[in-house]
Amino acid sequence: MTLTLRNIAKTYPGGTRALLPTDLDIAEGEIVSLLGPSGCGKTTLLRIIAGLETADAGAEIRFKDDDITHQPVERRKVGMVFQSYALFPNMSVRGNIGYGLKMQGLPRAQIDARVDEVIALCRLEPYAGRAITALSGGQRQRVALARAFAPRPRLLLLDEPLSALDAALRGQLRDELAALLRQFGITAIFVTHDQDEAMAIADRVAVMSQGRVAQIGTPEALYRAPQTAFVARFVGNSMPLGGRIEGSQLHLPGGTLALTAPSDGKAAFVRAEDVRLAEHGPLTARVTAVTFLGTHYRIALSGATEDTLFCLHQGQSAPKPGETVRLAIAPQSILILSPEKAAA
Amino acid sequence: MTLTLRNIAKTYPGGTRALLPTDLDIAEGEIVSLLGPSGCGKTTLLRIIAGLETADAGAEIRFKDDDITHQPVERRKVGMVFQSYALFPNMSVRGNIGYGLKMQGLPRAQIDARVDEVIALCRLEPYAGRAITALSGGQRQRVALARAFAPRPRLLLLDEPLSALDAALRGQLRDELAALLRQFGITAIFVTHDQDEAMAIADRVAVMSQGRVAQIGTPEALYRAPQTAFVARFVGNSMPLGGRIEGSQLHLPGGTLALTAPSDGKAAFVRAEDVRLAEHGPLTARVTAVTFLGTHYRIALSGATEDTLFCLHQGQSAPKPGETVRLAIAPQSILILSPEKAAA
Amino acid sequence: MSTRQFVALCLVPLAIFALTFLALPLVRLVLASGEGEAGWGIYWQILHTPRYLTTLVQTVLVSVSVTIAALAVSTTAGLFLTRNRFRGRAVLLSILTLPLAFPGVVVGFMIILLGGRQGLFNAIFPGHGVFAYSIFGLFLGYLYFSIPRVLLTVMAAAEKIDPALEEAARTLGAPSHRVLRDVLIPALAPALVAAGAIAFATAMGAFGTAFTLATNIDVLPMVIYTEFTLSANIAMAAALSVLLGIVTWGMLFLARSFSGSTIAAGG
Amino acid sequence: MRIGKALQLAVTLLAAAFLLVPTIQSVLAGVTVNYFQGIRSGLTLEWIAVVWELYASSIFLSLGIALACLCVTLVIGVPAAYALARSPGRLSRAVEEFISLPLAIPGLALALALLQLYGSYKGFRMSPAFILVGHVLYTLPFMVRSVQSVLAAIDLRTLEEGAATLGAGPVRRFFDVVVPNALPGILAGALTVVTLSIGEFNLTWMLHTPFLKTLPVGLADSYASMRLEIASAYTLIFFVMIVPLLLAMQWASARAQRMSQ
Amino acid sequence: EDAVCYNCPPEWADWASMLKALDEQAGITMPHDNKNSGQALSQMIAEKASPVADVAYYGVTTGIQAIKEGVVQPYKPAGFDEIPDGLKDPEGNWFAVHYGTLGMFVNVDALAGAPVPQCWADLAKPEYKAMVGYLDPASAFVGYAGAVAVNQAFGGDLTNFGPAIKYFNDLAANSPLVPKQTSYARVVSGEIPILFDYDFNAYRAKYNEGGNYEFVLPCEGTIRVPYVMSLVANAPHPETAKKALDFILSDEGQAIWTNAYLKPARPVELPADVAGRFLPDSDYERAVAVDYAAMAAAQAAFGERYLSEVK
Numbered sequence A, B: 001m002t003l004t005l006r007n008i009a010k011t012y013p014g015g016t017r018a019l020l021p022t023d024l025d026i027a028e029g030e031i032v033s034l035l036g037p038s039g040c041g042k043t044t045l046l047r048i049i050a051g052l053e054t055a056d057a058g059a060e061i062r063f064k065d066d067d068i069t070h071q072p073v074e075r076r077k078v079g080m081v082f083q084s085y086a087l088f089p090n091m092s093v094r095g096n097i098g099y100g101l102k103m104q105g106l107p108r109a110q111i112d113a114r115v116d117e118v119i120a121l122c123r124l125e126p127y128a129g130r131a132i133t134a135l136s137g138g139q140r141q142r143v144a145l146a147r148a149f150a151p152r153p154r155l156l157l158l159d160e161p162l163s164a165l166d167a168a169l170r171g172q173l174r175d176e177l178a179a180l181l182r183q184f185g186i187t188a189i190f191v192t193h194d195q196d197e198a199m200a201i202a203d204r205v206a207v208m209s210q211g212r213v214a215q216i217g218t219p220e221a222l223y224r225a226p227q228t229a230f231v232a233r234f235v236g237n238s239m240p241l242g243g244r245i246e247g248s249q250l251h252l253p254g255g256t257l258a259l260t261a262p263s264d265g266k267a268a269f270v271r272a273e274d275v276r277l278a279e280h281g282p283l284t285a286r287v288t289a290v291t292f293l294g295t296h297y298r299i300a301l302s303g304a305t306e307d308t309l310f311c312l313h314q315g316q317s318a319p320k321p322g323e324t325v326r327l328a329i330a331p332q333s334i335l336i337l338s339p340e341k342a343a344a
Numbered sequence C: 001m002s003t004r005q006f007v008a009l010c011l012v013p014l015a016i017f018a019l020t021f022l023a024l025p026l027v028r029l030v031l032a033s034g035e036g037e038a039g040w041g042i043y044w045q046i047l048h049t050p051r052y053l054t055t056l057v058q059t060v061l062v063s064v065s066v067t068i069a070a071l072a073v074s075t076t077a078g079l080f081l082t083r084n085r086f087r088g089r090a091v092l093l094s095i096l097t098l099p100l101a102f103p104g105v106v107v108g109f110m111i112i113l114l115g116g117r118q119g120l121f122n123a124i125f126p127g128h129g130v131f132a133y134s135i136f137g138l139f140l141g142y143l144y145f146s147i148p149r150v151l152l153t154v155m156a157a158a159e160k161i162d163p164a165l166e167e168a169a170r171t172l173g174a175p176s177h178r179v180l181r182d183v184l185i186p187a188l189a190p191a192l193v194a195a196g197a198i199a200f201a202t203a204m205g206a207f208g209t210a211f212t213l214a215t216n217i218d219v220l221p222m223v224i225y226t227e228f229t230l231s232a233n234i235a236m237a238a239a240l241s242v243l244l245g246i247v248t249w250g251m252l253f254l255a256r257s258f259s260g261s262t263i264a265a266g267g
Numbered sequence D: 001m002r003i004g005k006a007l008q009l010a011v012t013l014l015a016a017a018f019l020l021v022p023t024i025q026s027v028l029a030g031v032t033v034n035y036f037q038g039i040r041s042g043l044t045l046e047w048i049a050v051v052w053e054l055y056a057s058s059i060f061l062s063l064g065i066a067l068a069c070l071c072v073t074l075v076i077g078v079p080a081a082y083a084l085a086r087s088p089g090r091l092s093r094a095v096e097e098f099i100s101l102p103l104a105i106p107g108l109a110l111a112l113a114l115l116q117l118y119g120s121y122k123g124f125r126m127s128p129a130f131i132l133v134g135h136v137l138y139t140l141p142f143m144v145r146s147v148q149s150v151l152a153a154i155d156l157r158t159l160e161e162g163a164a165t166l167g168a169g170p171v172r173r174f175f176d177v178v179v180p181n182a183l184p185g186i187l188a189g190a191l192t193v194v195t196l197s198i199g200e201f202n203l204t205w206m207l208h209t210p211f212l213k214t215l216p217v218g219l220a221d222s223y224a225s226m227r228l229e230i231a232s233a234y235t236l237i238f239f240v241m242i243v244p245l246l247l248a249m250q251w252a253s254a255r256a257q258r259m260s261q
Numbered sequence E: 001e002d003a004v005c006y007n008c009p010p011e012w013a014d015w016a017s018m019l020k021a022l023d024e025q026a027g028i029t030m031p032h033d034n035k036n037s038g039q040a041l042s043q044m045i046a047e048k049a050s051p052v053a054d055v056a057y058y059g060v061t062t063g064i065q066a067i068k069e070g071v072v073q074p075y076k077p078a079g080f081d082e083i084p085d086g087l088k089d090p091e092g093n094w095f096a097v098h099y100g101t102l103g104m105f106v107n108v109d110a111l112a113g114a115p116v117p118q119c120w121a122d123l124a125k126p127e128y129k130a131m132v133g134y135l136d137p138a139s140a141f142v143g144y145a146g147a148v149a150v151n152q153a154f155g156g157d158l159t160n161f162g163p164a165i166k167y168f169n170d171l172a173a174n175s176p177l178v179p180k181q182t183s184y185a186r187v188v189s190g191e192i193p194i195l196f197d198y199d200f201n202a203y204r205a206k207y208n209e210g211g212n213y214e215f216v217l218p219c220e221g222t223i224r225v226p227y228v229m230s231l232v233a234n235a236p237h238p239e240t241a242k243k244a245l246d247f248i249l250s251d252e253g254q255a256i257w258t259n260a261y262l263k264p265a266r267p268v269e270l271p272a273d274v275a276g277r278f279l280p281d282s283d284y285e286r287a288v289a290v291d292y293a294a295m296a297a298a299q300a301a302f303g304e305r306y307l308s309e310v311k
């Protein structure tokens, strides 16, 4: 393992327990994403790794064989990309990118060569001499990345580096960023609260909730086998079905669904894309709203479950609001999770 | 027609031609969305209708039989919901909602009754007495709507009322807003640059581009029969295929596709969801990146067309980057548009 | 009434007042400076009278040194106070900003209490602690009222610096003094220029302090006052006023165009 | 790092001591029987009584002028700030620059200018209005800027447009929307104006007549010619008046600044 | 009734008592006013078109200049005739109200052990460093009178101010204080241990303030000068002003001066207890009168010279 975190916790002076004791291991060249809702402790964990925040007593941070728990930031050799980019407005693009190298005391010529190289890699040639203020958001993001890259950090930390951008640019830069990170084989931790972003970039995603890592795994594992209701909801947009489970049957207001196995005492979840309109389906529901979304219609349904149930329907037409429809949900697409975990 | 716009153009003092002469008709109770990229003139058109901006000479704005072209804002009886809400921070929720009625000089008791009514409709009872600063974004949005509703405007104008909200809240409020507008049968113009939002809310969508209305129609019509390449791209996320059309055949770097009809001199477009992996498909391509997006994989492909081609692939697994795959695109899913229009 | 008309109407009181009591008197002042025996040659005369020139130079020198000292002290204190939270910080901040509206006369008196014959320093170091009436006393007086002004401007600017900038520099390996040099000072530069300009302008125009200290060290405002009270040499007083006004306004204008408008309350 | 911090703290404390010590001395001197002999000579309120007898009228005059100055700057400054905020541009910048001249031009020069032009209108020259004009000149830019910065921060244009679409004309908008929302700026500006007016000396010294001595003129007077204890007692009274105002002013501008972020 | 006097400072020549008496006995309210002679005159010149002041009090030479500037008008109050010739303008444009003799006003306690100086020349000694004060000779009449006194003491005359300039330049090495306004209180409080000032101020401190004060008539000699008053031309309240001047020259008025150790302008007998408090007459013999008209004539030129030559 390149980076080993043991027992990392953080209580802020005010008493907020931002992070409960957490362990995490990251392999060489791996990209791990910290995904979770606002306030769950993502930034806190990242800043502790960077050395910008000190963890509560008992923590241990190892980098390969070095114990860096008490090393000051400037000696940790971690690169960091900030949400606000934190580019130095008083330096040009070149100046920013070369700053870390200058701090390492490299000779001028070597710095120049390395800066040129990074500028080329990040396709920043046209802007190299510009002032930071003369760059667009996307260009700034690339400079911030280049600046963090340049000193060849052992570990790159990125705190929501895309969240200040608008949606279109974000998608594009997300792909570029993923490509760059892989190209260099950089070990990186990427913080985000956007599920798509986390999945698109990371090898493994650590889903965080209220100061804990709720589950860590590949995007597919998280999506297909969420271990807690929180992960099911946050990563897969699953809807709780509610109702009552008796053996292999789920009794709902609109009908009864079959389950793959007896699951008494558990809770059932389903994704909107797994709810199908089926002429002879076991559930009855009333259409309350229909939205055409291009590739599909999103249909809001009442009466099937206690809450509104959504169905993503592909096809050339859709039922009208007010109509009554029948629905089917395949037993294997129903997620069964422990209710105590569902409380998380 | 309730609202008739003729020959509306706008040149800003600096010389920017924000709006080229535009005609638009809106029927009683209809909800029309102005959809387009940033800077295409949506806000300008809306503000001209409101009377907040004056159109270039020659414009005509009629409201039923009134010519309101030169009426000042405060007499036009249009309601407006601003992107920033523009709620009065010095007044309570009630104060804001009642302000328009107060300006009409209604007696106190009547104002109170009407405010109560609107508050109930917008489910704002718990917040009625609060200060504006003590409301969340979603609550503010509802107050802004209630304030614009209260004086029963002849026309409601909404300028990206949801864009200041985060994604989750936005989806929810979009649905609520659509329901409210329909419930009251309000004639409304809704500005947005989000395609999903336009489609979810409007009866008809006017797609704007560079100061013009490129196409106006129902969401389905725009999606299924875009008349320009711009609309195809902006509304349907269609990708230009490029290549060369000869008769009913489209020659691409990765192979040749069949078209439904001879289309020499035209341009071909396709949507990512219409590109399928098919063992014996006519196109050959190399996988460059695969992103797991939960419901599907997004696969970036090179070699099939001159640019990168994307394919949305549903299934339990996906090819790996570097593999070579074969693709099929059904002839009826290829959009054929005039290249001169494609330049728009 | 249209909005445009109403907005124009809102400017009417200001226009009347500023014309009557600012524009016209200033024009009159300029005219008055040319009404002496020397006519407009009075400005030439100023430039050729060593006494006026030395005074001008002395005034500028004192003001410049005060500006530099105030910037150094206030930047140090301001950065310290923005970047550290501790018990007593609020009190310290109040102490450092309270003298903001002390008139120059009061400040002069404060300096007498510190460095006069009866002052604190003379009590501690008898015979060696009298500095109130020297140019150093004047310097201290100007420093006294410049510190709060500069401090407020610097702190306002320091609070706006994104803490991530400093953190970014540190993750790139910069030690504290490099962070200060490469990040903090450049980020503060506009505020420092603005605050420095204000300190300079205030010192140039300060009259009350010199008046109270009643030293025989001449600064321009004192000379203007003397010209006015020495057989009412109004033309010379006016000419020197015009000169002083142009020099200080010019400095402020330069600074403002460099740094955008920043202003701290002051008397 | 540690040493750097200690040094910073030392400078901060030293600066604070430099500003605070003489004020304490002056407060003490104001209640000491004989400052030359020190506190041992005993404490007394006698000097304060003397000051009251000699200078009470100047204190009231200063308060009166400060209030009048506040009214005038409100009437002139608030609408002007609104107009300037509504029409940003080169011209507005020029107007702002012009009314800020009294901050750059020494008070003595301004006073001289006023005396030159209006000194011979005796009724005016001998009335408190003459001093008032000087104070308004000096404080007006503070009021305008304070209000303007708050107005600039609240997206005034959109708020007004909101009110306009609800049927409010320009005058209604000014009183319903502009003024209430500019209140933090108005308050901060008002406190600044009052504080500065009470402490104004540079202009007033030239503008006043023997019958119209303001507080700082009286202070200068007492520094020049009264015994140290009386001067100190007078300074003490000045502190008692000005310090609460200053604290309120700092609180109000902090609030206004928070608003404009 | 209100009237304005320019340069009637309460801490000088006991104007405090005089102003109080004016209020109580003549019903005239006059605010006290801290100017100096020069300031009073220039203010009157500046306000010539529309005067603020009704009466003015200043050193004799300033009074003479005031005529030239045309800012005063003749008035002969009751008792005018009793003022000796030479101490009044025959037309009544100015007239003396009291005399003073210039010397050194010393706060002995503030000398930090140094002996009380006896001569003008002593003051340049290092032991008096930063202890000497004199009012600005270019502005205040006391200052000018001091300059004339040292000038004569060192052999100069009203056409040759060289010795005075040299003296002040020597003194400059001792960092003197040069206030522009009356500084009685500063001597009393010890801020200025030695001030060029009049006997009356020094005696008032010596006998009325708790402390150790001395008046010294310097060994090289000094001058005595009258202080005069005028009615301002176009005074806003001429009648009140005339009443005030009448009062000041009346017996009651002159008595107030005598109680304040001032030698009155009219030959009013000094009360015995007061007379006993003055320095012996033998000392006063070193104080001479000068040609006040010539002194007035030389004032402006000397002021210029002082400003440009004394550093």
Ligand SMILES: Nc1ncnc2c1ncn2[C@@H]1O[C@H](COP(=O)(O)OP(=O)(O)OP(=O)(O)O)[C@@H](O)[C@H]1O
Pocket (backbone or CB within 6 Å): A012, A013, A014, A016, A017, A018, A036, A037, A038, A039, A040, A041, A042, A043, A044, A045, A193
């Ligand atoms: N300096 C601080 N002092 C006190 N509490 C803090 C501090 N920084 C963060 N917190 C609290 O710690 C918790 C975790 O904060 P953190 O910034 O790590 O969350 P996050 O997951 O990064 O959220 P976001 O997505 O909003 O950035 C939150 O409750 C936050 O309010």
Ligand SMILES: Nc1ncnc2c1ncn2[C@@H]1O[C@H](COP(=O)(O)OP(=O)(O)OP(=O)(O)O)[C@@H](O)[C@H]1O
Pocket (backbone or CB within 6 Å): B012, B013, B014, B016, B017, B018, B036, B037, B038, B039, B040, B041, B042, B043, B044, B045, B193
């Ligand atoms: N007040 C103005 N002065 C000059 N140009 C303006 C002004 N307002 C808008 N423009 C310009 O007019 C064009 C259209 O602007 P408009 O605000 O109508 O676009 P929009 O479609 O609403 O864009 P967005 O989605 O960014 O809000 C743009 O090029 C814009 O820069």
Ligand SMILES: [Mg+2]
Pocket (backbone or CB within 6 Å): A042, A043, A044
């Ligand atoms: Mg965070």
Ligand SMILES: [Mg+2]
Pocket (backbone or CB within 6 Å): B042, B043, B044
């Ligand atoms: Mg817009």
